Each structure stands twice: as structure tokens, then as C-alpha cells.
Amino acid sequence: MGNGMKAVSFAALALVVMQLLPLARTNPPEEQPLVIQDSRVADIVERACADCHTHSTEWPWYSRVAPVSWWLVHHVEEGREHLNLSTWGTVAPDRQDHLLEELEEYVEEREMPLRSYMLGHPEARITDEERQVVIDWARRTREGIGHGSASGEAVDETEH
Numbered sequence: 001m002g003n004g005m006k007a008v009s010f011a012a013l014a015l016v017v018m019q020l021l022p023l024a025r026t027n028p029p030e031e032q033p034l035v036i037q038d039s040r041v042a043d044i045v046e047r048a049c050a051d052c053h054t055h056s057t058e059w060p061w062y063s064r065v066a067p068v069s070w071w072l073v074h075h076v077e078e079g080r081e082h083l084n085l086s087t088w089g090t091v092a093p094d095r096q097d098h099l100l101e102e103l104e105e106y107v108e109e110r111e112m113p114l115r116s117y118m119l120g121h122p123e124a125r126i127t128d129e130e131r132q133v134v135i136d137w138a139r140r141t142r143e144g145i146g147h148g149s150a151s152g153e154a155v156d157e158t159e160h
């Protein structure tokens, strides 16, 4: 076997071995998830954020193929670590307020959803208007925090 063939065989073998390494593509049970009353906002978050910021991740077929899978699982783990809507109720109000403030900024500055994610998920491309809808919702929700709103959303919904 020539050196070229050896390199190819080695790469093929490495790819096969990679597939055998265990990986945690988990969807743990939800614990006090955030309930978004506004159905428009709920829909946008479902389309553009839920895969990385909840426990209801839809793992695509390519999430089973290493090394793409490593990179993908890492993104989801990191996303959940930073902002987890499936355990929202367990987060202290001050922290919730801070996270929503960050959310406004990230959405406004187009840092979220992650660009790489939108390549495989065209439905996650949200319009400027949809960005504004999410930002307004985050503002309203922050006003509701600490004012006895159990759903994590402003009680007064009459303004829209």
C-alpha cells in the first residue's frame, strides 16, 4: 500500500472509531419551565432558540455523526448552561432579570440565534419585526418579575 492509501485508510478508520465514542445528546426532564403566554413570542422562541436553550432539543440526523456531533452537543450544553428556559422557575428573580436583559441585547445585536445554527435551520431566521416582538416581550417580562407573576410574564397584557 502506498503512503497515500495508508493515509486514506487511517482517516477512514479514525472516522469509524469517532462514531463509537459515547456522547450525551440528552433531553433531561423539564423543571419549572418558562411558560410564554404570548403565542407569537412562544412560536419565535420555539423556532429560533429552543434547540439550544431548553430540554426539548430536536437532535438532527447529523448530530449523530462525529465530529459534527461533538461541536453540536457542545453548543447545546453551553446554551443550556447560559440560559435554560426548561428550568427557568428555579432561577432567582435577580438572575432572571439579568438574563432577560442579556436576551434583549443579544437579540437586538443579532448575536442570537447563532449564525451557524441558521445554516441548518432556515426557520430560525427571524425578521427585524420578530426580533422586536421578542425584545418587547422580554421588557414586559422583566417588569413582571418580583411582582407576583407566576408565569414569569407581566400580568398586565392589555397594552398590545
Ligand code: HEC
Pocket (backbone or CB within 6 Å): 045, 048, 049, 050, 051, 052, 053, 075, 076, 078, 079, 082, 083, 099, 102, 103, 104, 106, 107, 112, 113, 114, 117
Ligand atoms: C445553536 C444554539 C443556539 C441557539 C439556536 C440560540 N442560542 Fe443563545 N446561546 C448559545 C450559546 C452557545 C450561548 C453561550 C455563548 C455565548 O454567549 O455566545 C448562548 C447565550 C445566550 C444568551 C446569554 C446568556 C448569558 O449568560 O448572559 C442569551 C440571552 C441567549 N443565548 C438567547 C438566545 C435567544 C433569545 C435565542 C433565539 C432567538 C438563542 N439564544 C438561540 C446557543 C444558542
